[in-house]
Amino acid sequence: MDTKSISRRQLLKGTGALVVSFSFWGPVSQALAQGAAQSGRPTAPAHNGDLDATQLDSWLAVAQDGKVTIFTSKVELGTGVETALAQMVAEELDVSFKRIYMDVGDTDRTVDQAVTAGSRTLERAGPQLRQAAAAGRQQLLKLASARLGVPADRLTVNDGVVSVIGSPAKKISYGDLVNGKRFDVQVSATGTGWDMKIAPEVPAKNYKDYKIVGTSVARVDLPAKFTGEFTYTQDVRVPGMLHGRVVRPPTVNSKPASVDESSVRDIPGIVKIVQEGNFVGVVAETEWAAIRAARSLKVTWSAPGTKLPANTGQVDDYLKNTKSFRDQVAVNKGNVETTISQASKVYQATYHWPFQIHGMIAPSCAVADVRDGQATIWAGSQGPFATRGRVANLLGIPPQNVRVLYRESSGCYGRLSTDDVPEDAAVMSRAVGKPVRVQWMREDEHAWEPKGPQQLISVRAAVDTQGKVVAWDYLDRSFPWTTSGTALLASQQLGIKPTGPGAPNGTGGGGDIYTFDHQKVVAALIPWVQPDPTPLRTSNLRAPGELARTFATESFIDEMAADLAVDPVQFRLRYLNKDVRPTDALRAAAKQAQWKERPSPAPPAPGPKATGRGVAIANRANTITAAVAEVEVDKTTGKVLVKRVSFAHDCGLIVNPDGLKNQIEGNIIQGISRTLMEQVQFDESGIKSLDWASHPIITYQDIPQIDIVLINRPEMGPLGGGEPSISPVPGAIANAIFDATGVRLREIPLTPKRVLAGLQAGTLSSKRL
Amino acid sequence: MAQISLNVNGKSRVLNTDPSTPLLYVLRDDLELNGPRFGCGLSQCGACTVIMDGKAVRSCSIAVSAAQARNITTLEGLGTVAHPHYLQTAFIEEQAAQCGYCMNGMIMTAKVLLDQNANPSEPEIRRALNANLCRCGSHLRVIRAVQRAAREKVSA
Numbered sequence: 001m002d003t004k005s006i007s008r009r010q011l012l013k014g015t016g017a018l019v020v021s022f023s024f025w026g027p028v029s030q031a032l033a034q035g036a037a038q039s040g041r042p043t044a045p046a047h048n049g050d051l052d053a054t055q056l057d058s059w060l061a062v063a064q065d066g067k068v069t070i071f072t073s074k075v076e077l078g079t080g081v082e083t084a085l086a087q088m089v090a091e092e093l094d095v096s097f098k099r100i101y102m103d104v105g106d107t108d109r110t111v112d113q114a115v116t117a118g119s120r121t122l123e124r125a126g127p128q129l130r131q132a133a134a135a136g137r138q139q140l141l142k143l144a145s146a147r148l149g150v151p152a153d154r155l156t157v158n159d160g161v162v163s164v165i166g167s168p169a170k171k172i173s174y175g176d177l178v179n180g181k182r183f184d185v186q187v188s189a190t191g192t193g194w195d196m197k198i199a200p201e202v203p204a205k206n207y208k209d210y211k212i213v214g215t216s217v218a219r220v221d222l223p224a225k226f227t228g229e230f231t232y233t234q235d236v237r238v239p240g241m242l243h244g245r246v247v248r249p250p251t252v253n254s255k256p257a258s259v260d261e262s263s264v265r266d267i268p269g270i271v272k273i274v275q276e277g278n279f280v281g282v283v284a285e286t287e288w289a290a291i292r293a294a295r296s297l298k299v300t301w302s303a304p305g306t307k308l309p310a311n312t313g314q315v316d317d318y319l320k321n322t323k324s325f326r327d328q329v330a331v332n333k334g335n336v337e338t339t340i341s342q343a344s345k346v347y348q349a350t351y352h353w354p355f356q357i358h359g360m361i362a363p364s365c366a367v368a369d370v371r372d373g374q375a376t377i378w379a380g381s382q383g384p385f386a387t388r389g390r391v392a393n394l395l396g397i398p399p400q401n402v403r404v405l406y407r408e409s410s411g412c413y414g415r416l417s418t419d420d421v422p423e424d425a426a427v428m429s430r431a432v433g434k435p436v437r438v439q440w441m442r443e444d445e446h447a448w449e450p451k452g453p454q455q456l457i458s459v460r461a462a463v464d465t466q467g468k469v470v471a472w473d474y475l476d477r478s479f480p481w482t483t484s485g486t487a488l489l490a491s492q493q494l495g496i497k498p499t500g501p502g503a504p505n506g507t508g509g510g511g512d513i514y515t516f517d518h519q520k521v522v523a524a525l526i527p528w529v530q531p532d533p534t535p536l537r538t539s540n541l542r543a544p545g546e547l548a549r550t551f552a553t554e555s556f557i558d559e560m561a562a563d564l565a566v567d568p569v570q571f572r573l574r575y576l577n578k579d580v581r582p583t584d585a586l587r588a589a590a591k592q593a594q595w596k597e598r599p600s601p602a603p604p605a606p607g608p609k610a611t612g613r614g615v616a617i618a619n620r621a622n623t624i625t626a627a628v629a630e631v632e633v634d635k636t637t638g639k640v641l642v643k644r645v646s647f648a649h650d651c652g653l654i655v656n657p658d659g660l661k662n663q664i665e666g667n668i669i670q671g672i673s674r675t676l677m678e679q680v681q682f683d684e685s686g687i688k689s690l691d692w693a694s695h696p697i698i699t700y701q702d703i704p705q706i707d708i709v710l711i712n713r714p715e716m717g718p719l720g721g722g723e724p725s726i727s728p729v730p731g732a733i734a735n736a737i738f739d740a741t742g743v744r745l746r747e748i749p750l751t752p753k754r755v756l757a758g759l760q761a762g763t764l765s766s767k768r769l
Numbered sequence: 770m771a772q773i774s775l776n777v778n779g780k781s782r783v784l785n786t787d788p789s790t791p792l793l794y795v796l797r798d799d800l801e802l803n804g805p806r807f808g809c810g811l812s813q814c815g816a817c818t819v820i821m822d823g824k825a826v827r828s829c830s831i832a833v834s835a836a837q838a839r840n841i842t843t844l845e846g847l848g849t850v851a852h853p854h855y856l857q858t859a860f861i862e863e864q865a866a867q868c869g870y871c872m873n874g875m876i877m878t879a880k881v882l883l884d885q886n887a888n889p890s891e892p893e894i895r896r897a898l899n900a901n902l903c904r905c906g907s908h909l910r911v912i913r914a915v916q917r918a919a920r921e922k923v924s925a
Contacts, residue, residue, distance in 0.1 A: 078868025078905055218864060225869030226857045226876060228804030228844040235803040243798075268770065268787070287798055288790040291810075361808050361816060361904045362870045410870035411905040442809040658864055662910065666867050669906030692813040692902060700895040703908040 050400060053111045053189035053196065056139060057182045059132035060089075066160045066175040068093060069101045070133075073110040073384055074125040076102075076221060078411040079722045080659035081121045083219045087655055088126050088718075091212040092133035092205055093140075094157035095174070102220075105384045105406020114193030115383030117417050117540065119621045119720025122655060124194045126718050135187045135199040143177045207653060207714040214714070216658035221408075233380040233407040234365045234439065241367065242271055243287040244428040244438040245294035247280040248448060250686060252492050252533040255302040256280050263298035273297065274431040279493040281428050283436055291441070305532030307684045312354050312454065319456040319477045324524035330507040334518030339471035343462030347560055352747040353455040353548035355680040357689075358541055359697060362410035363445035368425030369435035370395065375402045375426055380409025381419035391426050394491045413670075413723075414540040415449055418483035423490035443690040448489065451680055452541025453479035453505055453528070457552040461516075467564050469575060471518040474510040476549050479528035481505065481539045492533070501529045502538070509549030509727060513582055513619045514557070514575035523549070535687045536680075542667075543620050543723045547674070547730060551748065554616035554731025558600065559744060567597040568615050568735065581713075585626040585648040586617050588709045593628035593646035600739040608636050611643075614735025618727035623651040623719045624711075627668070629732035630704075633740045635759060638752030640737055642672050644705040649725055652716035661708050664725040668706055671729030673698035676750050773833055777802070778846035788834035793817045795833045796843060804844025804873050808902075815874030815901035819843050825881040844873045847880065856880055859918035860911075867905035874901040879915045888919055 051058040051071075061069045070089050076082035086100040103109060113125050141152040144162035148155070148170050156165050163171035187199040207213075224230035249256070259280060261273050269289035274281045280299055284290035309315050340346055367378040368391075375395060381387040384404040392399040409416065425438040440448075455478040462471040484503035487496040510521035523545065528538060543550075561571035569590045576582050593613065602612050610633045617626040628646040633639075645668050654660055677696055681689035689695035730748060738744050743758030771788045774781060777800060784799050791810070796802045796819070805828050808816030812827040819828045820842040828836075848854035853861065856876055866872045875898060882889055882897040889897070894915050903911070 078866075078870075080867070218861070222864060222866055222869060223850045223853070223857075223861050225866055226844075226860045226872055227847070227849050227853060228802065228873065229850055230869065231803070232806070232870065234807060235797075237801065286787070286790070287794045288787055359904050361814060361868075361902060362806065363808075408868070411868035413904075439807060442811060442813075662864060662867060662907070665909055666906030669908060670904065691811055692809060693811075697902060697904065698906075699902065700899045700908055700912070703895075703912075706909060 051109070051111045053198065054186050056132065056135055056185050056187050058111050059129070059198070060136050062174050062178040064175045064180050066095070066099055066173055067101055068095055068099050069103050070129060071103045071110045072125065072129060073105055073107070073113045074121050075105040075116045075382065075384065075406050076408055077116060077382065078408065079663055080219050080656065081116070081722070082221065083217060084122055084655040084659060085126060085129055086220065087212050087217055088130045089133040091210055092130050093137050093160070095160040097212055097217055099160060105404070107384050107388045107402070107404045112193065112385040113196060115386055115417050117382055117414060119623065119722045119724055120194055121720065121722070122718040123621070123720055126655070128196055128198045130204055131199040131202055132187065134202045134204045136183070138202055139183055139185055140174055140177055144172055147172055147177065210714070213653070213655050214657070216656055219659065231407060232362065233378060233409040234362055236367045236378040236407055236437070238367060238369060238435045241435040241437055242283050242285060242432060243290040244281055244283045244425060244436040245290040245441070246424050246438065246444065247282065247294050247297055247299055248444060249278065249301050251304040251306055252489060253278055254304050254532070256299050257302050258300045260298035264293045264296050267293050267296065272432050274428050276427060276431065277494040279427055279490055281424065283428050283432050287439070306530045306534055308534045308536055308682050308686060310684050312679070315454050316352060316456050319454065319526050322526050324477070325501065325527050326504070326525045328504055328507045328523040328525065329521070330510055330523060331512050331519050331521040334471070336471050336473045336518045336520040339518040340460055340462045340473060343471065344465055345463040346460060347463070347556070347563070348458070348460045349556055349559060349746060351457045351459070351548070351552035351555060353457070353551065354748060355454045355536060356452040356541060356674055356678050357446060357449055357680055357695065358413045358415035358452070360410050360412050360415055360445060360449070363440040363442055364419065364421035365409060365437070365439045366419070366422040366425045367435060367437045368422060368429040370426050370429040371433055373397050373401055377402065377404045377422045377426065378407050379404055379419055379422045380407060380412070380416050381422065382412065382417040386417070387419055387422050390488060390491065391422055394423050394494065394496065395426060395430065413542040414544065418450055418488060418539050420448070420488045420490065423488055427490050427494065446690045446695060447535045447687040450481070450483040450537045450539035452544065453538040455545065455548040457549060459552055459556045461556070461560060463560070463564070469516055469560060472511050472514070472516040472520065474521045474553070476510060476523040476545070477526055478505045478523070478545060478548070479538050480525050482528055482533065482537045483539045498529070501527055506545035508620060509546035509553060509618060511553045513617060515577040516575060536682065542670070543727045546618070546620055546727050548748070550616065550618045550727040551730035551734065554728065555734050555744070555746065558614065558731070558735040558738065562600045562738065565599045567599055569595055570597060572615070572617060581624045581650050582617055582619065582626070584711060585624045585650050586615070588648035588711060589626035589628050589646050590615065592648065592707050592709050593630070595628060600735065601742040602739050609634055610740040612736045612738070612740025614732045614737070614739055616728035616731030616735060618724065620724035620727045621720050623649070623721065623724035625649050625725050625728050627728040627732040629729070629736045631733060631736040631740055633737060633755060635741070638756035638759065640676055640733070640750060640752070640755060641702060642704045642733060644707070645732070646707045647725065648709045648711060649721070650711040650713060651719040651721045651724065653714045653718045654710055654712045655718050657710055660710060660721045663721045664708050665706050667723065667725035668729055669698060669703060671726040672702070672704070672733065675730040675733050675748060679749050771834070774837055775833070775841060776839065777841045778843060786833060788832060790833045791829050792819070792831045792833045792836045793828040796828060802843045802845050806870060806873055808871070813902070814871070815878065816871050818874040818877040818901070820877055820881060823881065823884065825878045844876060847876070855921050856883070856918045859914045859921060863910050863914040863917060865910035865914040866907050871901060871903045875903070875911050879918065882915070883919055883922060887923060889915070891916070
């Protein structure tokens, strides 16, 4: 994730040539200037944890009974990462897995390791905790050496019991060595967040000696999740707790011109109608009273300062016609323009990706207790310290006066990296002086979660007379994450201004996995700063930006392979340039799928159904993936059924094979849903897909067979597995539809209507210039 | 407000509440049962599923007044981590969840399915669970867990 901020100068430079085509964005330059001027308090100051990262005690504690507690601000989001991190720690400490207890996401008790996101937890926090554990083991051996009277190199450890090599009777346990005390020793610590390095000089175990890492240890959290004994964010209850609901405005800064309290007078149990700035909420004794009151309360809102676009097509036009404020150049080599202008054959295509939602099954929820200048927040935030900073800023108190206690919510896929609801709860708790639990309703979440941004991608390539691709020119146009590093909903409603246009939507997936002689990959950021932000605000959504970019890349590669009548796997291998990891992954997926070499499309099939296969590969955060999708297309209805997905995955060292497979299965299934079904519906008046009926997602009847090949590279260390495997899914499906029918679809979602339209148009091959 | 008597997990409970309150909020907030979960409040996702007189129902959309004199079973009524129900054991064995938030609905719906059909086919399992949404994509593991539970119930 790139978190570089954009300077005022860059911003204004960008706005100078803005083409503002539609009134619904209003005066963009005005909004940019407002943001840059940073009027009001600064938002969400960067703040490191207060615990000293150079103290071993900040990372781990050993109890008398041998239980080891690990303190980490990396949180479990349902991906199994807590179990995997515990495996790495147990391995390094030479204790059995069951002795490890993870104390997670308490800002008073953990070092700030930054947000849990981007498939970077095992890659970055894994080594942080591993090295802390290695430093702990080193210190424990030092203590044992003194107690047993032999040098540390003559000691061995078995499940937390240190003994003398050759004299097993001479032994002492970790618990007895520490004897209920703190270590009180220093470890080296440099850098912050993801880039923090803890005790890198301490030797860690060689992977060849691993006994716990690399095994499918059962997830620690699951049993209680299957019995109702697990405490989700939604299950937090504190004494005297009240229930809050927010009354949502049409746009973020809409003003409540009038609030008619008499409209809810008949509902028993209302404690307070909270109105502060532009924020309106209801606090009640029971959840049902809060829901009824929020629904019934008559609020007249001022006319919105911004309209939403009328449809996806208008957003495409805006993306196409508006100058970017930042061109992120991922690759630029050779001379792409000249090569294309002189080539005998040039291909060009444009791909469309719509706004999509994260779609958490549990709508946002948090509990806040704000009293006497102190706040305690129970939240499912991916970044407990980020939430601490935002809440402190909102309340105007020092971050040290806010304690965030992480409690897991449902899977969030990036949505809770900008967790809005703790702010709603904090505002309402402060207003009533009691703890308040705020639960967003389903329509709040569908409407107001920050969306994965729309993207418009154009690709050109030139082929020489031998049929070799010699130039690749890739341009992604999309929006930044407007909620990143800036004021969230309640903060803005209370007058805190956004500080800028937000973080970029990534650059990967634009064909940089391949090598061409002349190659350019650019991800252009189009300003999406609205004077009065609409519910189309944006954020990181699983494999952010890369899902769309990989869809475009892998579709376009396939289009060229088809036109040149080359087998799609063989065509890709040519441009992987013997790069070992993607080559191995591609071959492994093809082998798993029993791929038969031939060009696409398949020979036309008689009958109402056509079948086809498609391949795609991806590199997300250095994890390599390859997918082969097999589809069945109903030619009369246009319905696409994915029958089977064969998948190869290389994320370096595999810590927990079954946990990894679980993630890959989930990514494939969510990827199919987002490819075939999902798009935010909206018009000028607001979001129209407000529930699961108007925004359906995949269900059991459409779940394919999934066959996974794991490629283990223990010498590399661990890489992420939480999201990379979603990246190749859309391209593999689109290519399989082409293989089955000869119809090339370039706009997501690949709905029956679009498939039918393609079949009727009889498009049989890719367009060529 | 009215006095409401409920029979939940074999115990009778009397409470004073707004009779129009959806059963879900009474189970969660008054009886502190966390198994049934709020997902949509619209009968669309299944996270709030409980068993009422042998049928899997959506507790978010049933007024508590309509749940009186019925036998209600929640996820807690099946088993505990210490003493799990065979369905819960099968879900653990198959590691059949990611975030697990929707799993209350999967397990309670599967319970009713297996009560009515001890040996369901895979298409029957898919059909029975089809109206229960899972965003993490644990569907295949859930299907395997239900199949495992069916096998183990028969052999038990």
